[in-house]
Amino acid sequence: MARYEHVARHVIDARYLGDYKVWLEFNDGRKGVVDLSDDLYGETFEPLRDKDRFAEFYLDYGLATIAWHHGVDFAPDYLYDRLSAMH
DSSP states (O other), X not given: OOOOTTSSOOXXXXXXXXXXXXXXXXXXXXXXXXXXXXXXOHHHHXXXXXXXXXXXXXXXXXXXXXXETTTEEOOHHHHHHHOXXXX
């Protein structure tokens, strides 16, 4: 598994909002919502189509992002780029 601790942006807080949407806060203070519903395709992400399983993500400090116990994560820079700012 890749490690992202060398990246400048780190997820420091995350909350599940439902329907594959996650509220995130990054170490630079940027906060917002990422909708990952269109990103859950392919063999690796297929298990996360189950909303209950998707909701079981955790904040992995070594990877600096959200992850799931079966070895799936999204790179923090990818999440940062997909973030819809909260106003």
